[in-house]
Amino acid sequence: MSTSARPAPVNWRRALWTGRGLFETRDLVTIGLFAGAAKAVTLMLALVGGGMNPVTMILKSAVFSALWVLLLTKVPKTGALTLANTVAGLLGFFLLGQAVISLPSLILATLAVEFLIAALGGLARGPHLAVLAVALSELAMRLINLFFAYLAMREQPELMIMVLMISAASYLGILLGLFGGWKMVGELRHAGLIQD
Amino acid sequence: MPALFKTEKLPGEAAGPHPRRGLLGLLDGRRAGDRLGLAPELRLGLAVTASLAALIAGDPLALGLMLAASLLYLAAQVRPRVILAAYLALAVLAGLAAGCLWLMGFVFQALRNISLDAAVNPFLRLGLSVNLLLPLALHSRLTDLSGILNRLRLPGLIKLPLLVTIRFIPTFLNDLNQIREAVGLRFRGRGGLLFWARRPLLGWRVCFTPLVVRLIRSADELAVAAELKGLSAESDFGHRPPRLRPVDQAVAVLAALTLAGAALLEILHAAA
């Protein structure tokens, strides 16, 4: 009698619960650290310059997106950006009640962007795809936030003009930060702090 | 020659490490005025429920009922002075927004159609959000979050990075403070804000480079420390089931009654 070796069935629930096969402990630690830094900068800038001050708003978004580009260069894996946004979102929710309603859709939007980037060859192909991933996911998140803002202001949609201006300013910060993050990746490689 | 240094009084017992001040102190000990001491989970749950209800509701009476109840909820937890300050800040923001809209009305014809009646609901929703989020923002402590993490059944995939985030936010705030001081010392006497206004790229570098370097080095060191500890997404983080005290239960019941009342008003409004 002969027996053929069958591969052990994949425990998908466990894989999704623990990230086994997707992320190593060092990846999760790095994601946690970058999410913490992003939140710390946000808190500090909000305290120094006020949350609605256009300069701090742009600066906050710039630091955020630059950190995300660096994170994706250090952890170039599909799912890293979603996890980072989830952690930052949950922390904002726990501490400040931010994005209480929109969080699930923000997570789904980031995941969709990550699958698109994976289809383009994945983050390991270079920092330009990390830049694209952050640019698209931040755009998607702003569109979703605008939708929820519209729901809250549906009786007087003209009020949305203010929200649109705020979103545009913060996205300008995102774009500036993407450029800064991309330049910084090159420099950190030169310094030997990030390996190819 | 006289002694180089002399002191009238020298310290006795070691004064302890550098006290933490500023933002970190705020995050460490935001307890002032928290008379009810509600469970953080309840505050979070109420914030989510109220935000959802506010989005669904379209009847000003239903929204008004929820706003009134949320004001009571706020007053029970936050000092009147703080509430007043928050509402004043909100009024200033609303005033600024109104001013901008008025100015933009000269460009966009649609903005001249804004009526106070139609803007009531958006402002009721905004007030409701502020009332629910202010206690969260004022009374949530980082140390509470470790407790919440232990009570929530979140995937280890999310719990591990969140644990790292919670643990390292105070460290980063401290680092940011040190970076701010180091930059202040190095560029002292060079013209202050004007100097940075002329050199925005240098400003970006001096803030961002030390932060990033610190982050990358910490990530590598902490990854090693975590591996040595045996920490992984499969680790047991010490699950504790949530426990609500009588005051939490009472607030939850009152919130449920308010929601039921608002739902009734909404149905009557729709029927009318």
Add this chain to the structure above:
Amino acid sequence: MLRLEDLHYRHAHRPDWALSGLNLELPAGRALLVTGHSGSGKSTLLAVLSGLVPHYYKGELRGRVSLDGQEPARLSLADWGFKAALMTQNPEIQFLGSTVEEEILLTLRCRKIPEAEAAALAALSLERFGLKGLGRRSVFHLSEGQKQKVILAGLWALKPRLLLLDEPGANLDPAAGAELGRTLAALKAEGLSLVIADHRLDWLRDLADQVLVLRRGRAAAQGAWNLLEDEGLRKDLHLRPRPGPPPAEKTGPGPPEGAAGVELENLSFAWPGGEDLFAGLSGRLYCGRVTVLSGPSGRGKTTLARLLCGLEKPAAGRIRGFGGPGPAGGRFASQVVLQNTDHQLYLSSVRAEMELALAGGPPAAGETAERRLAEFGLAGLADRHPQSLSGGEKQRLTVALGLAGAPRLLVLDEPSSGLDGRNLELMAAQIRKAARKGPAVLVITHDRQLAALCADDYLSLET
């Protein structure tokens, strides 16, 4: 028994062996001191003994490592952690809990120890390390020595056979070093084997049973403590010199008549809600001289530096410049070189950093970035990224940058932390050179050897 047999290790993608031909036997209840110059392989050896090699670092490992007959390669990293536990150089980075008790419990939970057993072990461990009253204290509110104790308490609760310590003496004042020495001696008496890698040697005199001196990954000397009594060997192998007796408060040969400097007049300071850190502190720091300030942690050394640089304001008294150009008693320029040099380097090359620093100073004929860098032995590094420099090079660069603004006062906070004997001497020479360029130099340090090498005047906040 810990046994190394012809151990070799090479990092991934590197041509040279980081460790080469090491042999060793360490019986239970004995302590081994591993020392050597920076980059000699001390930390790599600890990585091998802790199981990080081969489980985390995937280089090439040859030879055999065993503890009581078991090898790290044959166990998971988590299981090996029950046998050999490592305390890294920076204990704060090892903390994942927010409070002392939570940290110890988390260490145990990560090892999947049942909750009830973990709670009992944590309580026992807190008591064993004298931390019983500190269980609910935030890990951020601990002194450096207490942080190490918390880490040790967590590791001890795992009942390991071997305890590995990476530079435990680097950030401790002499009293805290002695306290750690007593704690480790007690653990050794319980039968725990210790491997301690450190540059600072002499606090380990009564603890270490064996000594291994590494040079470029090889055993350059191996034996009992008395081999370190040979000052020639210490110098040859770039180890730190033997410290002299604790220096008494002193002033060197008097400053020249009419010398300029910085004067402290009846200075008092207290943190909000706290007791006076110091009161009625008076004295003078003279230009062209190096004053070393030491004293136990928490006595206000760094606070005094912050006052001198204007980062804090005194509760009473004042700080003023005297002598030299400018109005008498007027404001004076000061610069501080912080312990963490990473926070003080911003640009993409060493040259660019120096050019920026010189642009902020008074114009001086013939002064160029290259010349300044050459003075501090950094000329060959001008095109390097500042963050790619070694710890000692970064310290030298920040001192050179601090001087570029021609300050009247230059303050250096713990500039010798983690430096080997050769780099220590280099640093001391640079500090002396910095003082000869004009400013009063204040060095805040626990390091007696640095003080002996560079102090003109010595001050302690202890006596």
